[in-house]
Amino acid sequence: MLTAIIALVAAGLALALATQLGVQLIQRACPPEGRMIEVSGARLHVAELGPRDAAGPPIVMLHGASSNLRAMQPLGVELAKTRRVILIARPGHGWSTRRRVADSTPAVQGEMIVEALTKIGADRAIVVAHSWAGALALRIALDHPDRVAGLMLLAPVAYPWRGGAGRYNDLISTPLIGPLLAHTITLPLGLLVANSGARGVFAPQPMPADFVRDSETLLLLRPREFIANARDLVTLKAAVVEQALRYEEIKAPVTIISGEVDKTVSTGIHSRPLPATAPNAKLIVLPDVGHMVQYVASELVASEIEAMADRLVQPTATMDKTAPANL
Numbered sequence: 001m002l003t004a005i006i007a008l009v010a011a012g013l014a015l016a017l018a019t020q021l022g023v024q025l026i027q028r029a030c031p032p033e034g035r036m037i038e039v040s041g042a043r044l045h046v047a048e049l050g051p052r053d054a055a056g057p058p059i060v061m062l063h064g065a066s067s068n069l070r071a072m073q074p075l076g077v078e079l080a081k082t083r084r085v086i087l088i089a090r091p092g093h094g095w096s097t098r099r100r101v102a103d104s105t106p107a108v109q110g111e112m113i114v115e116a117l118t119k120i121g122a123d124r125a126i127v128v129a130h131s132w133a134g135a136l137a138l139r140i141a142l143d144h145p146d147r148v149a150g151l152m153l154l155a156p157v158a159y160p161w162r163g164g165a166g167r168y169n170d171l172i173s174t175p176l177i178g179p180l181l182a183h184t185i186t187l188p189l190g191l192l193v194a195n196s197g198a199r200g201v202f203a204p205q206p207m208p209a210d211f212v213r214d215s216e217t218l219l220l221l222r223p224r225e226f227i228a229n230a231r232d233l234v235t236l237k238a239a240v241v242e243q244a245l246r247y248e249e250i251k252a253p254v255t256i257i258s259g260e261v262d263k264t265v266s267t268g269i270h271s272r273p274l275p276a277t278a279p280n281a282k283l284i285v286l287p288d289v290g291h292m293v294q295y296v297a298s299e300l301v302a303s304e305i306e307a308m309a310d311r312l313v314q315p316t317a318t319m320d321k322t323a324p325a326n327l
Contacts, residue, residue, distance in 0.1 A: 050080030064131025068094025092228030259289030
């Protein structure tokens with residue numbers, strides 16, 4: 001028995017050391033670009049693209065779970081040809097920090113992001129949000145309606161769903177057990193499944209060959225970020241239960257673009273009900289498309305953002321409640 005205990009402790013120490021080495025290598029390969037903005041409760045990594053004096057409202061881009069601002073960068077680069085684009089890593093993700101693991105809800109993160117936008121002079125923006133961040137963008141529109149010129153929601157989470165956030169996320173969110181797992185086995189296991197996991201999010205479309213590298217997905221495997229991500233997922237359902245009751249208050253224009261066969265965030269649960277509640281919302285459902293609409297249909301997404309920005313400069317038309325799907 002004693003021998004088994006010694007072996008188990010030795011294995012744990014070896015995994016912990018390997019994790020620390022892996023963290024150093026990953027961070028060296030994925031240095032931050034842009035600047036760090038100090039806000040209450042966090043230090044946010046912000047990267048700006050395009051001309052600061054561009055016509056129309058700036059475009060603020062918010063990434064989903066298990067990622068960082070680099071996941072939105074290809075779309076941001078395209079928009080930055082004519083627009084001021086602001087990429088923000090959510091608190092606890094990428095190179096952004098948060099002082100408390102409990103600061104995981106859209107309400108709390110929204111306050112931090114609005115504070116950062118104030119500090120960089122982006123007073124009223126179009127917020128482009130993918131997946132988890134759909135709930136975040138909706139919350140910002142509810143709590144700070146004067147700061148949101150429009151919402152572009154890409155495969156967003158908006159409503160409660162059946163089930164939870166997954167057993168492993170529950171374990172990682174558990175005191176003592178979670179940090180123990182995050183500092184030992186999460187990084188080695190994550191390295192083994194990173195590519196297959198990313199391919200699953202893109203399905204049925206193929207994943208771009210260099211996506212894991214270019215999006216710096218491996219930053220997620222660092223213990224502090226993995227714990228933060230798990231906490232975000234575990235607390236999200238209760239957050240949307242509360243805020244979904246208020247979506248009719250959102251007066252800003254909203255465009256939702258989702259894939260018909262999204263297996264990560266159900267379009268039927270999250271996207272289809274929203275235009276019936278938010279008064280200025282329209283929905284575009286892309287046939288045979290999965291979760292990563294900003295990659296699969298980047299031209300369409302960019303054109304819809306440009307059209308929204310142009311309407312906000314010179315509003316001339318009333319938005320339809322629905323729009324035909326097209327690629």
